[in-house]
Amino acid sequence: MKGTIGIFIPTMHRTGRHRYIRYLSDELASAGYKTFCFSSYSDLFWHDVSKKGESMVYDLYRRIELSGVVLYSELIKDNELCSSIISECEKRNIPAFTVERPMDGAYNIIYDHGKSFGKIVDHIIEKHGARNIFMMSGMRGNSFSLERNQAYRDSLEKHGIEYDETKIYYGDFWDLPTRSATAQMFSEHKALPDAIVCANDVMAITVCLVLSERGIRVPEDIIVTGFDGTERAKAFFPTIAGSVPDYKSSCRYICNVLESYHEAEHKHPGNMHFGGIFIEGQSCGCDDIKKQLTGVLFAELYEQSISQKLIRYENDNLMLSNIGNGDVRKLFANMENTLRTLAPDGIEIYLDPHYFDASVNDGGFVLAASVIAKQQRFSVSFSPIRHGEICSQALSGTDQPVIFLPLFAAEKNYGYLAASFDPDDLLRIEKLYDLVIHLNILLSSCETTIKLNFQYEHDHLTGLLNRYGFYRRAGELISDAAEKGLDIIIVSADMNGLKYINDTFGHKEGDYAITLAAKIIEKVTGRQGICARFGGDEYLAVVVSMTEDEFIRSARSEIEHINRISGKPYGISVSIGVESSSACDAMDNLEEIINAADKKMFMFKAQSPHKRRD
Numbered sequence: 001m002k003g004t005i006g007i008f009i010p011t012m013h014r015t016g017r018h019r020y021i022r023y024l025s026d027e028l029a030s031a032g033y034k035t036f037c038f039s040s041y042s043d044l045f046w047h048d049v050s051k052k053g054e055s056m057v058y059d060l061y062r063r064i065e066l067s068g069v070v071l072y073s074e075l076i077k078d079n080e081l082c083s084s085i086i087s088e089c090e091k092r093n094i095p096a097f098t099v100e101r102p103m104d105g106a107y108n109i110i111y112d113h114g115k116s117f118g119k120i121v122d123h124i125i126e127k128h129g130a131r132n133i134f135m136m137s138g139m140r141g142n143s144f145s146l147e148r149n150q151a152y153r154d155s156l157e158k159h160g161i162e163y164d165e166t167k168i169y170y171g172d173f174w175d176l177p178t179r180s181a182t183a184q185m186f187s188e189h190k191a192l193p194d195a196i197v198c199a200n201d202v203m204a205i206t207v208c209l210v211l212s213e214r215g216i217r218v219p220e221d222i223i224v225t226g227f228d229g230t231e232r233a234k235a236f237f238p239t240i241a242g243s244v245p246d247y248k249s250s251c252r253y254i255c256n257v258l259e260s261y262h263e264a265e266h267k268h269p270g271n272m273h274f275g276g277i278f279i280e281g282q283s284c285g286c287d288d289i290k291k292q293l294t295g296v297l298f299a300e301l302y303e304q305s306i307s308q309k310l311i312r313y314e315n316d317n318l319m320l321s322n323i324g325n326g327d328v329r330k331l332f333a334n335m336e337n338t339l340r341t342l343a344p345d346g347i348e349i350y351l352d353p354h355y356f357d358a359s360v361n362d363g364g365f366v367l368a369a370s371v372i373a374k375q376q377r378f379s380v381s382f383s384p385i386r387h388g389e390i391c392s393q394a395l396s397g398t399d400q401p402v403i404f405l406p407l408f409a410a411e412k413n414y415g416y417l418a419a420s421f422d423p424d425d426l427l428r429i430e431k432l433y434d435l436v437i438h439l440n441i442l443l444s445s446c447e448t449t450i451k452l453n454f455q456y457e458h459d460h461l462t463g464l465l466n467r468y469g470f471y472r473r474a475g476e477l478i479s480d481a482a483e484k485g486l487d488i489i490i491v492s493a494d495m496n497g498l499k500y501i502n503d504t505f506g507h508k509e510g511d512y513a514i515t516l517a518a519k520i521i522e523k524v525t526g527r528q529g530i531c532a533r534f535g536g537d538e539y540l541a542v543v544v545s546m547t548e549d550e551f552i553r554s555a556r557s558e559i560e561h562i563n564r565i566s567g568k569p570y571g572i573s574v575s576i577g578v579e580s581s582s583a584c585d586a587m588d589n590l591e592e593i594i595n596a597a598d599k600k601m602f603m604f605k606a607q608s609p610h611k612r613r614d
Contacts, residue, residue: 002032003067004396005258008058008085010075012039012403013426013433017075020099020247022423024070025401027251031259033067035401036390037421041433045077053408055081057416060390060404067094068258074100095261095269097254107257108271111245113144113227114151116276120225120243121155121197124284130194130223131161136181136207138173138199145170148199148227167193171203178206192216195223195284201233204240208283219285229279231426241281246274314338315438322442326449328356329380331442332369336378339371342431345420346372346395349439350385351407352415355447365415367392391418403429405436409444459533461511462518470532474542474590477530481544481583488544489580490590491551492597493521494605495537496573505570516572520562524554540594542586548578577601 005028009017025035038061040054058081061069069089073082082098086105089096095107102108124130135152138145153163169185171178178198185196198204204226208218218224218238226233229244253272261267280286318338322331332349339347348370365385371378372394396402398420407414417436421429457469465473481488495517502510514537521539525531529543543551555576563571577600581593 001034004034004036004064005068005070006061006066007035007037007070007072007401008039008076009037009070009072010040010043012037013430018423018426018429019244020251021401023247024251024254025423027248027255031255033255033258034396036061036064036066036396037401037403039403039405040076041406041436043075043077044081047078047080051078052411053413054406056408056413057404057406058085060416061085062088063390064388066092068097068254068261069094070097070099070254071103071106072100073098073103073106093262095257095267097257099250102271105269107254107269109250109253110271110273111250112273112275113245114147116243116245116278117148117197117199117227118151118155119276119278120227120241121152122159123241123278124195124197124223124225125155125159125161128195128219128223128285132191132194133161134167134169134185134189134193134196136171136178136196136198136203137168138170138203140170145199152197171198171206173200173202175202175206178203179210182207182210186214192222195225197225199227201226201228201230201240201242204242204283205232205236208236208238208240218283223285224283225281226283233281238282239287241284241286242279243276244279245276250274314341315435319438319442323445324449325442325446326453328368328443328446329382331446332380335369336371338435339369339378342428342435343371343419343421345398345400346370347417347419348391348395349407349417350390350415351382351443352413353382355412355414355443356450365390368415370395390416395420403432405432407436407439407443409440409447412444412447414440414443414447459518462515462533464518464522464539465530465532467532467534470530470534470540473530477542477544478583478586478590482587484583486544486583487580488542488583488586489546489548489551489578490586490593490597491521491525491531491539491541491543492577492579492594492601493517493539493541493555494575494601496575496605497570498537501570509568509570513568513570513572516562516566517574520555520558520572520574524551524558540597544583548580551578552576575601575605577604 007021007024009021012018012021021037028035038057040057042051042054044051044055055078069085071082071085076082082103086096086103090105096105098106098108100111102110121133124133133156135149137149149168156163169181171181196207198207204224208224211218211222216222224240226240226242229242233240233242315338318335322334325331328351349368350365351368353366366382367385368382369380370392372392390404391402395418400420400422403419403421405417407416417439419432421432457465457472459466478488495514498510498513501513517537518533518539521531521541525541525543528545529541531539531541534540555574559572559574577597579593579597579600586593
């Protein structure tokens with residue numbers, strides 16, 4: 001493998017995106033390159049906080065080495081993001097290619113839609129003899145609309161047909177406006193046109209539907225053409241004639257630049273133009289109208305509908321059975337069947353654990369769940385990702401491209417999903433996006449539940465466990481220690497002189513002193529125990545495998561250290577009582593052991609009155 005090429009393309013689940021990825025990934029594979037596709041759920045048009053978490057999927061490439069980048073700059077509406085990717089490519093000395101929208105510093109691939117559209121108009125004039133030709137354009141003033149309007153006019157005038165601006169109607173590239181525009185067309189012109197050329201397939205299909213509703217046949221009465229070559233246009237009856245960009249030639253161009261990039265003394269980024277390929281269809285009369293595959297299409301659509309319902313049912317069931325779940329590990333442990341169905345060759349989910357575990361602060365991604373077909377295994381490992389990787393070598397080693405989709409909620413980036421995928425399997429791509437949406441809802445719910453549970457179990461001032469949290473966690477800790485045959489200690493601690501601090505320096509300083517004492521107890525307790533704030537200045541701890549003397553010595557040492565460096569006009573003083581027990585005894589006699597520790601604490605408190613620091 002020569003290297004990896006990153007393709008940045010949003011909304012891969014929408015019709016038409018995948019064909020380009022199929023051609024390009026095949027061409028790259030033939031040249032010895034692996035394809036990584038980074039895709040967001042939206043086009044990032046709205047530059048607000050709600051898109052921040054989603055857009056971070058486009059930062060993943062910074063963690064790995066790439067041999068080149070293909071940026072679908074026309075579809076990604078965040079100009080700053082696109083510019084930053086090109087700048088990073090310049091720093092790395094790798095080529096950056098843009099598609100449809102030229103940008104400085106990149107090899108810009110431009111499809112000449114105007115010429116391609118003109119060829120469609122030429123075709124219906126030269127081959128089908130159309131003279132009275134109307135046009136269904138896109139949005140008024142839109143650059144794509146203006147380009148195709150001009151091509152329509154040029155073709156008419158080239159063939160000696162007078163251009164009439166009143167024969168252009170605007171369907172805004174979508175179905176509802178096209179319906180209105182078609183109705184307006186027939187109300188303003190009584191004679192049927194020979195043909196209606198449409199600026200995209202959606203409008204062409206809508207025009208055909210409106211004509212059919214009026215009893216007008218296509219193509220016998222009126223020829224209709226589209227533009228885009230979408231799957232829907234091929235599946236529609238009659239199939240829609242039109243044009244598609246010459247993707248194959250542009251993909252070969254990318255590979256040629258990649259092969260010669262590092263050998264060339266001078267790099268020459270700039271614009272490279274490509275034409276389109278005319279697609280014959282039944283809607284213009286080129287394909288036999290009798291070749292109606294309605295039965296086959298209905299059968300395929302029915303199977304797809306059933307499959308879609310099953311996966312939606314599974315995703316909905318996954319969400320309903322896990323909503324409110326505060327354990328993210330349990331969430332992914334229940335997902336094996338879903339993941340195997342969606343990505344048979346391999347799928348991995350990576351999370352930023354600090355959203356789901358308050359003890360994690362570094363924000364590095366961990367592998368939460370994975371299915372790798374060749375290894376025939378499913379795992380929920382929560383293992384750290386290797387440096388310089390964004391997916392496992394097993395996943396990147398599959399024959400298909402790998403797609404990366406964001407897991408997010410507003411500005412929060414929970415992680416991402418990585419899956420091997422077949423660009424031709426549009427239905428499975430849609431299912432992946434559907435799973436991502438369900439996961440985003442579940443992860444947001446999980447984070448919220450964890451936060452609520454934390455607030456319910458913890459003291460808001462010190463961050464220690466509260467009384468409820470102590471008893472809940474103490475039971476788990478002691479039970480685990482009992483299974484291992486370990487001993488525990490119960491620590492009862494109470495601040496000395498808090499009233500003096502409050503009365504002399506104010507309650508803000510009193511709160512600070514309470515927090516400082518809590519940190520001392522927490523530090524001495526360490527990871528082998530738990531500690532809680534039981535009252536105003538009272539603390540309780542359970543520690544495994546530590547003796548009474550060890551705890552008291554460590555606590556005194558830490559108190560002395562804090563008092564030396566605090567810079568406060570008062571000192572922290574804490575009376576401590578410690579009672580030891582086997583974990584097995586503590587399971588049945590916890591309250592008695594706590595009472596014994598309290599008695600020792602009060603004894604020390606009586607013997608060691610607090611003295612202010614002068």
